[in-house]
Amino acid sequence: MSLKNSLENAEDNWLISYADMMTLLLFLFIILYAMAVQKEGANQIPAASAAPAASAASQAADQSSTGETAAYYYIDKNSSAAGTASKSSSSSKSAAAKTAAGKSTASKSSSTKKVSTAAKGSAGKKPTYNEVESFVESNSLKGTVSVQQVETGIVFDIQAEVLFDEGSSQLRPESYTVLDKIGKYIGSLSNDIIIAGHTDNQPVDTGNYQSNWELSCDRATKVLRYFTDTEKLAPQRFQAVGYGGYRPIADNGTAGGRQQNRRVEVIVVEVP
Structure with a gap:
């Protein structure tokens, strides 16, 4: 069991x-x-x-x-206070946006007026080629100064021998009469002025400059300073550039061509 x-x-x-x-x-x-x-x-x-x-x-x-x-x-939808705050915030943002838009429109309008006024003032008198040519002839500058019409504006083309000794950037006393006459004329304008220095392609013989770049720039600057310091013209209208011998207008293979290439240009910039 x-x-x-x-x-x-x-x-x-x-x-x-x-x-x-x-x-x-x-x-x-x-x-x-x-x-x-x-x-x-x-x-x-x-x-x-x-x-x-x-x-x-x-x-x-x-x-x-x-x-x-x-x-x-x-914002929590269940909160009535939050809903009120949302509406208030939206209203204040809308008002701020409208105010900002109004200020922006007023600012743009004011800026447009200022630009328009400045443009009219900078245009000033717009000289013509015939007018400048007549000025050169009536002031006994013919043969010393020639006039050119270029895309940039009207050019007083001054022979470097009238302004400087060879290889130098110091203005000759004989140049003052020429610069005084031109200074008086461009002083009656409000156009911008470019002073451009040019040389021939011959190396610089003096030890004052390393190349024609420096010589042409210094010559342009000396003419500019004469207009602003002696003639008391507004400096903000002027700029100086130097091209060395890289923008010839005549053949550098001849003495006469090199003489034409040694020059200083006073360019009256045309305002469109």
Whole structure:
């Protein structure tokens, strides 16, 4: 009898193991389900909070397309105070935008008037070629000064030998009369003036200048300073440039050509 009971008990032991396994599986499924529910809830929260931001971004894009600039704030719809603040902020921004637009329009109008007035003042008297040629002849400058009409304006072309000794940038006393007459004439104008120095293609013999670049620049500057310092013309109207021997008007292969290339140009800039 004892042996029989022992055998029966051994046959029932598998039920205990099976029950334990089923219990463990149940706990496992419960844990997995809880984790899945928690993860799904976490994913839904950012999506819900992103909706207002997406709406605000859409509004910003619409405003940007109309050329307006605005700041956007997220306000809780359940708060009546927030709604009032939003309306107040929108009204103040609209008023500020209108004020800024008014100021901008007034500023542009004022600037346009100033530019127009400045343009009229800078144009001043517009000399013609015949007028300048007549001035040169009536002031006994013919043969010393020639007149050219170029795209930039009208040019007083002065031979360098009248103004300077060879290789020098110091004005000769004989040049003062010529410069005085030209200075009086351009002083009656309000056009900008360019002083351009030119040389021939021969190397500089003196040790004062490394090349014709420096010599031509210094000569142009000396003439400019005579107009501004001696004739008391407005310095802001003037600029000086030096081209060395790189813009000849005659053949440098002859003495006569080189003499023509050594020159200083006083250019009366035409205002369109």
